[in-house]
Amino acid sequence: MKRRSVLALSGALLAGALAANPARAADLIFTSGALAPVTEAQKMRTVILKDFKSPVTFLPDEPPAMLTRLRAEVEGKARVSSLVGGNDGDLAVLAASGALVPIDDVAQQLASRGFAPDLMTMGKLGTDKQLYIPWMQATYFMVANKKALPYLPAGADINALTFEQLRQWGEAVQKATGKRLVGFPAGPNGLMHRFFQGFLLPSYTGGVVSTFKSADAEKAWTEFAALWKTVTPNSTSINFMQESLLSDDVWIGFDHVARLLGALEKRPDDFVAFPAPAGPKGRGWMPVVVGLGVLKDAPDPAGAKALIGYLTQDSTQLITAREVGFFPTVKATLPPDLSPGLKMAVAAIQGTGAAKDSLAAMLPGGLGPKGGEFNKVFIDTFQRVVLRNEPAHDVLARQAEVLQRIMTEANAPCWKPDPVGAGACQVK
């Protein structure tokens, strides 16, 4: 009798503990590598997902941690997540390990939403099956404190800057204030590698991989090293540019829209937003696509697909743009009542895409699990050439070997702006 009551008590306790678990078993689990910052995650939970028909547990994490978690779910045979959100590169890692199921049925069902066709093509990740549905898009641009504007070089148009003019601008600011006030997000969690892959190298070389050790690339790195002399040494600790802009540590900064918007929203009157600079080969820029995929052996595939439908409908896409600053992937007109900060961001992004010399550089694709190592090539080159002043020619020759090994091992074909073709992309 006594023993039985102990058993009953512990059973009740166990049930209580299970019920108290925030990820309730009945909920649809949505794991995401996007919208990981607390404020964004909170908006996702309390505003964006609020009107979905059934309860959703939104579990965002920084992309590397998100990938590790999903790998643990697969290897531990404990499938919890049904839907995954992440940027193109992270979803490619998942697809390469067979963790995503084709969702052509969803693509067909949602065809009337008017997704941008090239985004839908990206969602196939180089296969003939739809592996993710584009959910949100974004890009990178620059923000300057209005205090820096008087030092713009004579004749420079802030909406059509060149790298040369950015360097002169930084120098003028340094001369006037005695401080280095240009900033780049080169901290451990910063997105500096995307600057090299999508902005600096395409602008100077018209490519990324194929032109990696060309004379143009040498010029890009050497001139960037010269520009770096006007960059605050705190840059190697900056992960989110908005914080440095708001604290006046940086007057002219580059970053992802989601990491700039905080500054624009908080003090819209103090800042201007404008496209990243151009080089000899054009104004390189990188569109970012965040997609939604359904996980293999998901506990609730039907719920996941329904949630994709919900997140890509016009009204949700507009709410998403307003709340977290990621823009629609479907044909939806942004409402006129946007906040001033968001308006500036939209103008900068549209200005980048519509620039005469615009040169879109896609996110690295087809690298599968090699994506991290690929990024490391650019960060290592940066450390050697810019931070340690090693000669660009030698560093590029050495890093090119590493890059070629990665491309060959991943058998990844080139992506734009490199000449697209079959077979592993070659460093020329």
Added chain:
Amino acid sequence: MKRRSLPYLLIAPAVIFLVVLFFIPLVQTIALAFETKSGLGIGNFARMADDLNFHDSLVNTFRFVGLAVPLQLAAAMGMAMMLRHLGRGRDLVLWIWTIPLGLSDLAAGLVWLALLNDRGYLASLLYALGVVSEPQSWLTYETPIALFVAVVIAEFWRATAIVVVILVAGLQLVPKEFGEAASVFGASPWRIFTRVTLPLMKPSIQSALILRTVLAFEAFAVVIAIGGRNFPVLVSEAYTWQNFNQEPSVAAAYAVVVMVLSLAATVLWLKLLRTPEEQRA
């Protein structure tokens, strides 16, 4: 029968805990480190050693251990001796000294970051006093020595208390009569300390050194909070390879290096500070 199995039953939970959470992951990590595409090999170690940051992280780790551990031992010894001569308030002082032990590594690192960064409390104070004319950056890649000193100071503040606690416990086992006898024979306080107290403290110094050296080789949160990518150490490189480069096998190679270094340090201290059998209590 029942009586013979009882001791095993009693240690079973601890053994299961150690096997599941320490031994199995240890074997898995070692296996991962030696696993390459072409079977077992040292390919991951070659990649680790060939990396840009390997040399820096190795040098930084040894510098860090080499400076922090002796400093901590010397300071803790002094603090323990001071406590011995305190009458009232001894417990209060000990309690205050051990407060940092209750703080998480990362929190301690962030506290020091808030104190030392270019808009931190120290910079603001110096600025207010007119010592510096504008905020100074000390924690960047351009100021490696200041950065190193800051990391050592933070670690010193955070982890000296554990050495103090071990040495205080050891000191309590040293009978005061020995010192008094030596003093009767005319030994100076310094001579008593070096010839009587210190030799008798050897076992606790040994424990403290083993613990501190191993933990200093594993230093991570304090270093990453203050130094970030500017001050790579072995463990932070393991983290970078696992988290950012998504290469668990190279991360495992780093983990094996840290483990080998820790084991070597332990053996070294066991040999160097061996207490002969007849002297053991």
